[in-house]
Amino acid sequence: MKTSLKFLFSLTLSLSLILTISCGKDDRVQTGELVNVGGGMKPVKSSFTDVTDSTYASKSKPAKKGYPPIGPLPKQEDINAAMSELGKYLFFDNRLSGDDAMSCSTCHDPGKGWADGLPLSKAYPGSLYFRNSKTILNTVHARYFYWDGRLTARDIPTLVRDSITETHFLNMDGRLMFLRLQQVPEYVEMFKKAFGGKEASFGRVLKAVAEFLKTVVSKNVPFDTGKLSVSAKKGQKLFVGKAGCIRCHNGTYFSDGKAHNLGVPENPNILEDKNRKGDERYWRHITMRSFVKFMGVNNFENIRKDPGHYVISKNEKDRGAFVTPTLRELTRTAPYMHNGMLKTLDNVIEFYNKGGGESRNKASMLKPLNLGGEEKKNLKAFLESLSGDEVIIMPPVDSKGKVKRFKYQVIKNWYKVPN
Numbered sequence: 498m499k500t501s502l503k504f505l506f507s508l509t510l511s512l513s514l515i516l517t518i519s520c521g522k523d524d525r526v527q528t529g530e531l532v533n534v535g536g537g538m539k540p541v542k543s544s545f546t547d548v549t550d551s552t553y554a555s556k557s558k559p560a561k562k563g564y565p566p567i568g569p570l571p572k573q574e575d576i577n578a579a580m581s582e583l584g585k586y587l588f589f590d591n592r593l594s595g596d597d598a599m600s601c602s603t604c605h606d607p608g609k610g611w612a613d614g615l616p617l618s619k620a621y622p623g624s625l626y627f628r629n630s631k632t633i634l635n636t637v638h639a640r641y642f643y644w645d646g647r648l649t650a651r652d653i654p655t656l657v658r659d660s661i662t663e664t665h666f667l668n669m670d671g672r673l674m675f676l677r678l679q680q681v682p683e684y685v686e687m688f689k690k691a692f693g694g695k696e697a698s699f700g701r702v703l704k705a706v707a708e709f710l711k712t713v714v715s716k717n718v719p720f721d722t723g724k725l726s727v728s729a730k731k732g733q734k735l736f737v738g739k740a741g742c743i744r745c746h747n748g749t750y751f752s753d754g755k756a757h758n759l760g761v762p763e764n765p766n767i768l769e770d771k772n773r774k775g776d777e778r779y780w781r782h783i784t785m786r787s788f789v790k791f792m793g794v795n796n797f798e799n800i801r802k803d804p805g806h807y808v809i810s811k812n813e814k815d816r817g818a819f820v821t822p823t824l825r826e827l828t829r830t831a832p833y834m835h836n837g838m839l840k841t842l843d844n845v846i847e848f849y850n851k852g853g854g855e856s857r858n859k860a861s862m863l864k865p866l867n868l869g870g871e872e873k874k875n876l877k878a879f880l881e882s883l884s885g886d887e888v889i890i891m892p893p894v895d896s897k898g899k900v901k902r903f904k905y906q907v908i909k910n911w912y913k914v915p916n
C-alpha cells in the first residue's frame with residue numbers, strides 16, 4: 498500500500514513536471530509569429546531584437562530572437578453561459594465574505610475599471626492591505642496573478658479560492674459559504690442549471706466565479722480595432738522603439754510575465770497610515786508581515802519594504818521585483834504601480850524617462866530615455882489607445898432597479914422536509 502502510494506505520488510509529480518515544462522514552452526511566442534489575426538490590427542514587431550538586459554545596455558549585436566509582438570487579444574471562447582451567470586451573482590454577493598459585509602466587487606468595482614481607485618486596497622474589516630488592487634479586466638489572459646506573481650493564471654479557480662479564503666480578502670470559510678448558498682432557493686436553482694442538477698459546493702462556487710471572470714474583457718479598444726490617432730501611432734513607434742517599453746510590456750496582454758524591479762518608491766502609508774489615528778496606524782504593516790511570514794520568509798519581523806517576487810523565489814535579485822502588469826485599460830485604473838505611488842500616466846512616463854527609480858536591484862535595462870515633450874505626449878496617446886469602451890456588467894437588479902439581494906427562505910415544515 499505504502500509503496501504504491503509513493504509510486505502514484507512520484508508519477509503524478511513527474512507528470513505534472515512534464516506538463517509544466519511543456520506548457521512553459523508552448524507559452525512562449527516566437528518573434529514574427531502571428532499571435533492573433535482576429536482584430537483589425539496586424540501584430541507589431543519591435544525594433545528591439547535583443548532579449549537580455551546586458552545586450553541592450555551594451556548595444557551589442559542583436560540576438561536572434563525578438564519580443565512577442567503586440568496585437569489584439571484573442572477572443573474568449575467556450576464560455577459556459579449558465580456557469581458565468583451564476584458566477585456573476587456570486588461576484589457581487591456579500592455572502593462570499595466571512596462577515597457578509599463585502600464582495601469581490603468591493604475591490605473590483607465595474608465603475609472603477611474593475612479595481613478600487615485607491616493607492617492601497619482596503620482589506621477585510623479590521624485590517625488594511627499593502628498593495629494596489631489590480632483590475633480584473635482581461636485578467637484571464639495573464640500568465641501570473643497578483644503583483645508578485647504568486648499564482649499561475651492557468652488555474653483560475655485557485656485564484657478565486659485565494660480571494661475568498663485569505664484573511665486580507667474575503668476571509669471566508671468555504672464550508673460555511675456553500676451552506677449559506679444552499680439555503681437560498683434562487684441559488685439552488687442556478688447551481689442545478691449550471692452543474693447538471695448538482696447542488697452548491699465550495700468547488701462549484703470557484704468554478705462559477707472563474708467562468709464569470711472570462712467574460713470581463715475589454716470591448717472596442719482603438720488599438721485592437723486599428724483606429725489609432727496620428728499621435729498614438731507615433732507613440733506606438735516609440736513604445737516598440739526608442740522608449741523600449743516592448744522589452745517588458747509585450748505580447749497581446751502587454752506583459753512578459755516576468756518580475757522586474759523598477760525602483761518604485763515605497764508607499765509610506767504602509768508603515769504609517771497617516772489617514773488613521775492611534776493604534777490603527779500600523780495596520781497595513783501588520784498585514785504585510787503576516788503575509789510575508791505565511792510565504793515562508795525568514796526574519797519577517799524586520800521586513801520594512803514590500804519584498805515582491807522574492808517571497809516566491811527567495812532569490813535576492815527578486816527583492817522588490819513585481820511581475821510586469823498589462824497596459825490595457827490604464828485610463829480607468831489610476832493610481833499606478835504595485836503600491837499606487839504614481840498618480841497619473843504623465844507621472845509614469847516621467848518616471849521611465851528618468852530611467853526609473855532607485856534600488857540596488859533595479860532592472861539594468863532602465864536608462865534615461867531622453868524623450869521630449871512631443872514624444873511624451875505621443876507615448877501617452879498610445880497608452881490611452883489600449884483602453885476600450887467602459888465595461889459595465891451590472892450587479893443583478895430587481896424590477897425597481899435596486900441591487901437584488903436573494904433572501905434566505907424560512908422552510909415552513911422544517912422538521913419534516915429533507916434539506
Ligand code: HEC
Pocket residue numbers: 588593599600601602603604605618619620621626628629630631632633636639641642643644645656657660661665666667706
Ligand atoms: C479587500 C479587497 C479585495 C477583495 C474583496 C477581492 N480582491 Fe481581488 N485583488 C485585490 C488586491 C489588492 C489584489 C492584488 C493583490 C496582490 O497583488 O498582492 C487583487 C488581485 C486579484 C486578481 C489578480 C489580477 C491580476 O491580473 O493579477 C484577481 C483575478 C482577483 N483579485 C479576483 C478577485 C475575486 C474573484 C474576488 C472575489 C472572490 C476578489 N478578487 C476579491 C483586492 C481584493
Ligand code: HEC
Pocket residue numbers: 736740741742743744745746756757758759761819820821822823824827830832833834835836845846849860862863876880
Ligand atoms: C524592465 C521592464 C519594464 C520596462 C522596460 C517597462 N516597464 Fe512598465 N512596468 C514594468 C513592471 C515590472 C511594472 C510594475 C512595477 C511595480 O509596480 O513596481 C510596470 C508598470 C507599468 C505601468 C503601471 C501599470 C499599472 O497598472 O499600475 C505603466 C503604465 C507602465 N509600466 C508603462 C510603461 C511604459 C510606457 C514603458 C516604456 C517607457 C515601460 N512601462 C517600460 C516593467 C517594465
